[in-house]
Amino acid sequence: MNEAYRVKQTKHWFIDLDRADSEQKLKEAARIIADGGTLAFPTETVYGLGADARNTQAVERIFEAKGRPSDNPLIVHISEMSQLDEIVLPYADDAKRLMERFWPGPLTIVLPVRPGAISPRVTAGLPTVAVRMPAHDIALRLIAASGCPVAAPSANRSGRPSPTLAEHVREDLEGRIDGIVDGGPTGVGVESTVVELAPGGVNVLRPGGVTPAQLQSIVTKVTIDPGLDRAMNIAVQPDASAPAGADAELPAAAHSAAGESPAAPRSPGMKYAHYAPRGVMRIVRGAAPEQVTAWIQAALDAAMQRGERCGVLAFDEHATAYRADLVVSCGSVHALEEAAQRLYAALRSFDEQGITYILAEACPEDGLGLAVMNRLIKAAGHRVVQL
Ligand code: TXA
Ligand code: MG
Numbered sequence: 001m002n003e004a005y006r007v008k009q010t011k012h013w014f015i016d017l018d019r020a021d022s023e024q025k026l027k028e029a030a031r032i033i034a035d036g037g038t039l040a041f042p043t044e045t046v047y048g049l050g051a052d053a054r055n056t057q058a059v060e061r062i063f064e065a066k067g068r069p070s071d072n073p074l075i076v077h078i079s080e081m082s083q084l085d086e087i088v089l090p091y092a093d094d095a096k097r098l099m100e101r102f103w104p105g106p107l108t109i110v111l112p113v114r115p116g117a118i119s120p121r122v123t124a125g126l127p128t129v130a131v132r133m134p135a136h137d138i139a140l141r142l143i144a145a146s147g148c149p150v151a152a153p154s155a156n157r158s159g160r161p162s163p164t165l166a167e168h169v170r171e172d173l174e175g176r177i178d179g180i181v182d183g184g185p186t187g188v189g190v191e192s193t194v195v196e197l198a199p200g201g202v203n204v205l206r207p208g209g210v211t212p213a214q215l216q217s218i219v220t221k222v223t224i225d226p227g228l229d230r231a232m233n234i235a236v237q238p239d240a241s242a243p244a245g246a247d248a249e250l251p252a253a254a255h256s257a258a259g260e261s262p263a264a265p266r267s268p269g270m271k272y273a274h275y276a277p278r279g280v281m282r283i284v285r286g287a288a289p290e291q292v293t294a295w296i297q298a299a300l301d302a303a304m305q306r307g308e309r310c311g312v313l314a315f316d317e318h319a320t321a322y323r324a325d326l327v328v329s330c331g332s333v334h335a336l337e338e339a340a341q342r343l344y345a346a347l348r349s350f351d352e353q354g355i356t357y358i359l360a361e362a363c364p365e366d367g368l369g370l371a372v373m374n375r376l377i378k379a380a381g382h383r384v385v386q387l
Contacts, residue, residue, distance in 0.1 A: 007175065008175055008176060008177060008178060009175075010170075010173070010174050010175055010176075010177055010178065010179060010180060011028075011029075011032070011178065011179040011180075012179070012180050012182065013025045013028065013029050013179070013180070013181050013182065014182045015029075015138055015181055015182065015183050016183075016184075017137055017138065017141075025181075026138070026141050026142060026145055027145055029041070029142060029179055029181050030141075030142050030145035030146040030147075031146075032178045032179045033050055033051060033052055033058075033142070033146035033148065033150060034052070034146045034147055034148065036051070036052060036055050036057060036058040036061075037051070037058065037061070037177075037178035037179065038050070038051050038058070038061045038062055038065055038177040038178050038179075039051070039142070039177070039178060039179045039180070039181065040155040040163075040166070040169045040173060040177060040179070040180045040181065041138060041139055041142050041152075041180075041181040041183065042136055042138055042139060042166070042181065042182075042183035042184065042186055043077075043134040043135075043136045043139045043152075043186060044104075044105070044106060044134055044135040044136045044139075044186060044187045044188055044209070045106050045134070045186060045187075045188045045189070045190065045191050045192050045208065045209055046154045046155075046162040046163055046164055046186050046188075046189070046190070046191055046344070047154065047155040047162075047163040047164070047165075047166065047168070047169050047186060048077065048134075048139070048150075048152030048153065048154060048155055049062055049065065049066065049152055049153060049154070049155035049169075049173070049177060050062075050077065050142070050143075050146075050150040050151065050152040051150070051151055051152075052146070052148045052149075052150065052151075053074075053076045053087075053118050053119060053122050053148065053149040053150060053151035054117070054118060054119060054148060054149065055119060055148075056119040056120070056121050059074070059119045059121040059122055059151055060121060061177075062074065062151065062152075062153065063121070064176075065173055065176040065177050066153065066156070066157055066158045066173075067157055067158045067159075068153065068158040069158070070121070070124065071124050072124065072153075073122060073123050073124040073126060073129075073130065074122045074130075074151040074152065074153050075108050075130045075131070075132055075151070075152060075153065075192070075194075076118060076122060076129055076130065076131050076132075076149045076150065076151050076152075077131075077132060077133070077134055077139065077143055077149070077150045077151075077152050078131060078132075078133050078143065078149055078150075079133065079139075079140045079141075079143035079144040080133075080144070081099075081133075083149055084099075084131060086114070086117055086149070087113065087114055087117040087118055087129060087131065087149055088111040088112060088113060088114055088117075088129060088131065089111075089112040089113070089114050090112075091111050091112065091197070092197050094197055094201060094202065094218075094219045095109055095111060095197055097218050097219070098195070098202070098215070098218055098219065099133075101217075101218050102210055102214075102218075103132070103133040103135075104133040104134055104135035104136075104140065105132075105133070105134075105135045105209070105210065106132075106134075106135070106188050106191070106192040106193060106208055106209025106210055107132060107192055107193050107195065107208075107209070107210045107215075108130045108131065108132040108192045108193065108194045108195070108206075108208075109130070109131055109132070109195055109196075109197075110128045110129070110130045110194065110195065110196040110197070110205070111128060111129060111130075111131055111197075112127060112128055112129075113126075113127060113128055113129040118149065118151075119151075122151045128196070130194060132192050136183070136186075136187075138181060138183040142181065154191060155168075155169045155172070155173060155177075155180075156168065156169070156172045156173075157172040157173065159274065159275075159276055160172055160275070160276070160348075161275045161276075161277070161343075161344040161345075161347040161348050161379070162190075162191060162275065162344050163344070164185055164186045164189050164341070164344050164345055165184075165185055165186075165345065166180055166181075166182035166183070166184075168344070168345070168348060171348075185341075187341070188208075188209040188337075188340060188341070189340040189341035189342065189343060189344065190208055190209060190340045190343065190344075190368070190371045190372065190375055191206070191208045191209070191371075192206075192208045192209055192210070193206065193207055193208035193209055193210040193211075193215070193371070194206035194208065195215065198221070198223060199221075200219070200220050200221040201215075201219035201220050201221030201222055201223070202215055202219055202221075202222055202223075203222075203223045203224075203225050204222065204223065204224050204225060204228065205225050205228065206228070206374070207224075207228070207370040207371040207374050208371050209340075209368075209371070211367045211368060211370065211371075212224065212370065213367065224370075228374070274375070274378040274379070275344065275347060275375050275378050275379040276347075276378070276379050276380075276381060277347045277348070277350045277351050277355070277358060277379060278350075278351050279309075279311065279350055279351070279355045279356045279357055279358045280356065280357060280358065280381075280383075281313075281350075281358040281359070281360060281379055281380040281381070281383065282358070282359055282360070282380055282383040282384070282385055283359075283360045283361075283362050283376055283377060283380045283383065283384045283385065284296050284299075284359055284360070284361060284362065284384075284385045284387065285362035285384055285385065285386050285387065286362075286386070286387030287387075288387075289317070289318065291387055292318075292361060292362075292387060293318050293321050293322075295385070295387055296312060296322065296359045296361070297321070297322060297323065299359060300312065300322065300323070300324050300357075300359065301323075303357045304324075304325075308356045308357035309325045309326075309353070309354055309355050309356045309357065310324040310325050310326075310355065310356075310357045310358075310359075311324055311325060311326040311327070311328065311350045311353070311355035311357070311358045311359075312324045312326070312327045312328070312358070312359055312360070312361075313328050313330060313346055313347075313350075313358065313359070313360035313361065313376075314327060314328070314329055314330070314360075314361050315329060315330055315331065315332060315333035315339070315361055315363065316329050316331055316332045316333070317332065317333055318361065325353065325355060326349065326350060326353045326355055328342075328346040328349055328350070329342075330342050330343060330346060330363075330372075333361075333363055333364070336363060336364075336366075336367055336368045336369045336372055337368055339363060339368070339369075339372045340368045340371060340372055343372060343375060343376070344375075347379055360376055360379075360380065362376070362384075363376075
């Protein structure tokens, strides 16, 4: 990215809704969106970078600031149901029931777009628009005060881990956007679940804060998009028996099968490398925890011998077993809400410490574990060692 682009004066607001000055600050910050600028703000999932979804120039500023590929559409955020009818065409009853149960909340629903209501830069020319109502009072009040539907991808430079603190937004976007609202840490920590409607239910395009089991409680049929499923299950290093081999690249066939997106992803965002720390990262997966721990330590020892700065992303159950330059725990493997909350900050901490070689323990893909593993696999560029 062209560093000469860092020319904007980024304004900052620290907003605490319990304080009397919050109303005035919200008004000033919302003005940025209303005037066609770019504003980062907290949601319950991750910080978003918002702009008026109807204003093509404003939306282009989001893509420029993030360095985001233009064929990847954005989520539109609303603060009340009346806004929805202005931007979408009539939709199925299942969608209505999902909204009643999960909005405001971390569920994004892909709906037929009302022609002309939203900039085509937001939808990347698709006949659909992804919409959600965030469960965060600052976000809801900013959207309401801005008076428009707000297009907002995560407020990180494209390819970097999503921001769960305003500090992360500053690291990536200071000088590239018009304003940042600091409302403290986000809650869920991974992005919203993205679903499209399918016969009898929904198809999950991106796992996130709402789990498949939660969706299943509202609609009859929940499928995981085959593209997503494949992307999570291929890409294993076939001969993982010798830790010394851990620094070898994946065989070309496995790598390209993994790195390339499965045919025609339904959610364009699925095909991009994401969330990646700067060091080379691998996930180590195996049925026996002791075997995983032993394999990781042997590989770390070999890497340290070669002069790598080594990091481990582990769970509390095994974190103390490792010797490395940086060991970060994502909490208990039995409390994956915590892993979701901590994951992106953990990935950033490897960069802060100059870590060049990272091994991560896998977690079960149940509940929020599906979203956590999905993000981990992307962060690792699909490098998975299967023991
Ligand atoms: O939690 C979140 O969803 C955060 C916060 C800021 O709200 N936002 C977020 O936005 O993650 P973004 O732009 O980083 O991710 C949008 C995802 C991408 O995977 C994109 O491909 C998909 O939603 N998407 C957007 N519009 C779509 C559409 N019309 N059809 C299918 N997928 C779509
Ligand atoms: Mg993102």
